Amino acid sequence: MRQHTRRLLPISIFCLALATMSGCGGGSSSDTPPPASAPAAYWKPALGDTWQWQLKGTVNTAYPATVYDIDLFDTAPATVQALKASGKKVVCYFSAGSSENWRPDFSGFAPADMGKDLQGWAGERWLDTRSATVRKIMLARLDLAVSKGCNGVEADNVDGYANNSGFALTAATQLDYNRFLASEAHHRGMSIALKNDTDQLKDLVGDFDFAVNEQCHEFAECEGYQAFIASGKPVFNAEYAAPYSSDPAARAKLCADANARKFHTLVLPLALDDSLRYSCEP
Incomplete structure (x- = not known):
């Protein structure tokens, strides 16, 4: 989730999931196995596609959205298949830049892989994205997304270098990690969203294949996303500020700006539990 400075298997099971890789040990990022051959084609969201984002609670499948963005771990494969059978595309969310102590593969992270706490998010710590162990866990998560039938993924917290992570991460190490995630998703036949990381949008x-942003209107960070729009890639935006849900005039101003930018903007609760939803779609 967004950090305001910028902007879920026991180990034996985890190792079994990685049996086709080079093991469960640590090492440098150069130990990452080479990707398989890329498929000829995979689904990519279109500029006009609409979206729904819900990460907690029973997924409400009633919205007329083209794309559903839902939790990778907490969503049953049957829900994914039901959404796809109804004509939706499914994007599966996971954190690629933080450990979450309630996730089933949490024990796979080495203590040295986990840095400082994410401010405001209990149980989450920044990850050393240079670590081979971290990268192997992310490969296993991408494989889980494939096994559940996800059309794409949303990899969160991919801007650790711009936060107080506890590691010597740089813009260059972030670009390397983010491109690693994108390449591996594509090689598995899935699209991938760039989540926040507003300083590296052009890079x-x-x-x-698309962008997911939180609060670019609230923090005046939307302009850089025109690089995605100009490339025919949709921008899915969520805003949480109270006036957008309580004040119709503030919401109308927000939506006018979002629609002028060709963004797909939703006003949602920070918990992303479907307790409220306003869409700026015209």
Whole structure:
């Protein structure tokens, strides 16, 4: 989730999931196995596609959205298949830049892989995205997304270098990690969203298929996303500020700006539990 400075298997099971890789040990990022051959084609969201984003609670499948963005771990494969059978495309969310102590593969992270807490998010710590162990866990998560039938993925917290992570991450190490995620998703036949990371939008627009942003209107960070729009790649935006849900005039102003930018903007609760939803779609 967004950090305001910028902007879920026991280990034996985890190792079994990685049996086709090079093991469960640590090491440098150069130990990451080479990707398989890329498929000829995979689904990519279109500029006009609409979206729904819900990460908690029973997924409400009633919205007339083209794309559903839902939790990778907490969503049953049957829900994914039901959404796809109704004509939706499914994007599966996971955190690629933080550990979450309630996730089933949490024990796979080495203590040295986990840095400082994410401010405001209990149980989450920044990850050393240079670590081979971290990258192997993310490969297993991408494989889980494939097994559940996800059309794409949303990899969160891919801007650790711009936060107080506890690691010597840089813009260059972030670009390397984000491109690693994009390449591996594509090789598995899935699209991938660039989540926030607003300072590297122009650098990464060629590697990612769409963008997911939180609060760019609230924090005046929307302009950089025109690089995605100009490339025919949709921008899915969520805003949480109270006036957008309580004040119709503030919401109308927000939506006018979002629609002028060709964004797909939703006003949602920070919990992303479907307790409220306003769409700026005209």
